[in-house]
Amino acid sequence: MNTASATVSPGTRAIRSTALADIDGLKRRHPAAFASSATKRALAIGLPLAAALLALGAMVWLDFSLVRIWNGLHRLGQFAVLMIPPAPEGRFMAFSIALGETLAIAFLGTLTAAILAFPVAFLAAKNVIPNIFVHFGMRRAFDVFRSVDTLIWALMWINVVGLGPFAGVLAIACADFGAFGKLFSEAIEATDGKATEGIAASGGSKAHQVRFGLVPQVFPVIASQVLYFFESNVRSATIIGIVGAGGVGAYLTELIRVLELKQVAFLILMILITVAVIDFISSKLRMAVIGKSKMV
Amino acid sequence: MATAIAKLPDQQAAALGRAYAQSVSARRMKTLAVLAILAVLIVISAQMADVRPARLVANIGNFGSYIVRTLPTITFDNFFADIRAWYWNFGGWFRLLVETILIAYLGTFLGGILAFCLCFFAAANLVRNKTTRFVARRFLEFCRTVPDIVFALIFVIAFGLGPMAGVLALTIHTVGALGKLFAEVVENIDMKPVEGLSATGASWLQIVRFGVLPQVSSGFASYGLLRFEINVRGAGVMGFVGAGGIGQEFLIAIRNFYYTDVSAILLMIIVTVILIDLGTERIRHRLIGMERMR
Numbered sequence: 001m002n003t004a005s006a007t008v009s010p011g012t013r014a015i016r017s018t019a020l021a022d023i024d025g026l027k028r029r030h031p032a033a034f035a036s037s038a039t040k041r042a043l044a045i046g047l048p049l050a051a052a053l054l055a056l057g058a059m060v061w062l063d064f065s066l067v068r069i070w071n072g073l074h075r076l077g078q079f080a081v082l083m084i085p086p087a088p089e090g091r092f093m094a095f096s097i098a099l100g101e102t103l104a105i106a107f108l109g110t111l112t113a114a115i116l117a118f119p120v121a122f123l124a125a126k127n128v129i130p131n132i133f134v135h136f137g138m139r140r141a142f143d144v145f146r147s148v149d150t151l152i153w154a155l156m157w158i159n160v161v162g163l164g165p166f167a168g169v170l171a172i173a174c175a176d177f178g179a180f181g182k183l184f185s186e187a188i189e190a191t192d193g194k195a196t197e198g199i200a201a202s203g204g205s206k207a208h209q210v211r212f213g214l215v216p217q218v219f220p221v222i223a224s225q226v227l228y229f230f231e232s233n234v235r236s237a238t239i240i241g242i243v244g245a246g247g248v249g250a251y252l253t254e255l256i257r258v259l260e261l262k263q264v265a266f267l268i269l270m271i272l273i274t275v276a277v278i279d280f281i282s283s284k285l286r287m288a289v290i291g292k293s294k295m296v
Numbered sequence: 297m298a299t300a301i302a303k304l305p306d307q308q309a310a311a312l313g314r315a316y317a318q319s320v321s322a323r324r325m326k327t328l329a330v331l332a333i334l335a336v337l338i339v340i341s342a343q344m345a346d347v348r349p350a351r352l353v354a355n356i357g358n359f360g361s362y363i364v365r366t367l368p369t370i371t372f373d374n375f376f377a378d379i380r381a382w383y384w385n386f387g388g389w390f391r392l393l394v395e396t397i398l399i400a401y402l403g404t405f406l407g408g409i410l411a412f413c414l415c416f417f418a419a420a421n422l423v424r425n426k427t428t429r430f431v432a433r434r435f436l437e438f439c440r441t442v443p444d445i446v447f448a449l450i451f452v453i454a455f456g457l458g459p460m461a462g463v464l465a466l467t468i469h470t471v472g473a474l475g476k477l478f479a480e481v482v483e484n485i486d487m488k489p490v491e492g493l494s495a496t497g498a499s500w501l502q503i504v505r506f507g508v509l510p511q512v513s514s515g516f517a518s519y520g521l522l523r524f525e526i527n528v529r530g531a532g533v534m535g536f537v538g539a540g541g542i543g544q545e546f547l548i549a550i551r552n553f554y555y556t557d558v559s560a561i562l563l564m565i566i567v568t569v570i571l572i573d574l575g576t577e578r579i580r581h582r583l584i585g586m587e588r589m590r
Binding site: 012013015016051054055058059061062063064068069071072073075076079100101103104105107108111143144147148149151152155156157159160161162164165166168169170235236238239242243246252253256257259264268271272275276 | 343362446455
């Protein structure tokens with residue numbers, strides 16, 4: 001499309017110039033096409049202006065200073081030079097083991113969260129439990145679980161099971177429990193009621209209705225969401241080590257603090273590659289689960 | 297009115313039954329195989345992640361007692377004084393909370409602007425040049441794959457402790473995440489206005505301004521708000537590495553066992569996050585409604 005303007009035909013140019021010459025006439029004949037409402041215009045100018053002013057205010061409050069940005073950029077440039085070439089400097093095995101631990105944390109955390117959230121999500125779905133207090137209460141409980149960040153959960157679990165990857169698993173499980181509960185219950189509510197009605201009509205119990213009417217409909221959606229969260233949890237699990245909950249984050253923090261930047265760069269590259277591989281595998285699995293046609 | 301169900305001849309029924317049993321057993325085998333693979337993966341990763349269920353069971357009481365210990369003692373007779381004692385540092389925490397929200401806002405704002413500029417280069421329907429697209433996409437991917445807190449760790453050393461490092465870290469992460477989503481929005485537009493404009497000889501910028509922008513602006517705003525929501529959570533923990541916001545205070549409270557402070561700050565964070573979620577959700581629904589109406 002970027003070549004479009006270069007290849008304007010002479011005919012087009014002629015039409016354009018005639019139209020421009022008669023612009024007043026065009027405006028008179030097609031007022032609707034040229035009208036712009038005052039409120040719309042005010043919104044289009046006012047909203048971005050307000051946003052920009054708020055941003056400016058925020059910069060003042062958070063004391064941004066050009067001098068610090070300039071100096072910081074200078075130092076970042078030095079860091080970038082120090083990062084080249086990325087090298088493990090003899091710690092490749094240690095990094096690999098830590099990355100394996102990270103993957104294990106993400107996998108177990110996601111799985112635990114999904115297994116715990118699956119039954120509970122039915123309680124939060126309007127079409128399974130019509131009682132408003134039950135599903136409203138469940139929704140808010142999920143919100144509370146969700147609004148606490150994984151790192152905060154990790155800090156709390158460290159108090160219970162001690163430092164190490166197990167706290168990381170529990171932290172991811174807790175944070176995702178809230179997210180899964182919400183997503184699963186929405187998936188259950190979006191199902192087609194005809195299947196359950198059919199089972200009810202042929203004498204199926206409530207449990208039958210859920211097992212044969214709802215589960216087959218929601219399972220592919222849920223499986224694809226779980227895979228998607230696994231991908232994103234691999235990213236979260238790389239940083240959970242910052243507070244001491246296992247995985248590659250502990251190395252990352254320590255190496256950045258002591259400015260071993262070659263190793264940092266190598267480790268980040270390893271993380272990028274791992275994440276890319278996991279994304280590839282999980283998108284293949286997602287396709288297999290929900291089929292290409294329904295891929296959203 | 298009775299309807300007789302015609303019964304199939306035995307032979308035919310048996311054949312159908314066999315076919316049914318076969319297909320079901322094939323499905324069952326597949327499910328079992330998946331479960332077996334899953335079980336193996338669980339065992340391996342439990343080994344790697346050092347999972348000790350016994351320890352969890354032994355210490356789960358600690359979690360309960362920890363939560364109980366963080367709860368303040370609030371008596372009915374002395375209600376207001378107790379609340380005041382619990383939130384003894386409300387002013388300071390509130391200030392930090394505002395700072396957290398501003399960090400999230402500024403990170404979203406700056407990241408959104410950069411993502412806006414970059415997304416058009418990553419969209420397949422606007423840029424035919426493969427190299428440009430490839431470079432833009434890989435750059436966005438890099439920005440969103442490296443976790444924001446890792447950028448924060450590096451920026452804290454480069455720019456010094458404080459909220460500025462947090463803002464810049466969130467900005468970079470936001471560029472990556474929003475850039476990808478924005479590009480997808482741009483790729484899903486109706487191309488007819490674009491073709492119409494290019495037929496009248498409009499330049500690339502004019503095409504983007506009048507053909508693309510009106511179609512994508514509500515989608516962009518909706519994703520931007522969603523990102524703001526996520527960034528508020530992210531900004532809440534930036535303080536763990538010294539990059540501003542309420543995280544630092546929370547970390548101090550939890551590390552030094554200031555129990556009631558932990559619950560007080562956590563409650564403030566939860567309420568803020570839920571309020572912002574509800575607010576942005578409402579605006580997003582209105583934006584989506586506006587798009588439907590067109």
